[in-house]
Amino acid sequence: MCFRPPGAAKAVKCPSCGCFNPPTLKKCKKCGADMPAENGSTTGGKETAK
Secondary structure (H helix, E strand, O other): OOOOOOOOOOOEEOOOOOOEEOOOOOEOOOOOOEOOOHHHOOOOOOOOOO
């Protein structure tokens, strides 16, 4: 059995093709359609490295 940690983000389903994507993506990895902003969390805050 596989257990997901409680802090893990859930995948977001593309409204165009139905592919599941990480919630941090703004466009679908399969078809390139714009992803909806689920729960207002589009950035994880870890994008800036400097």
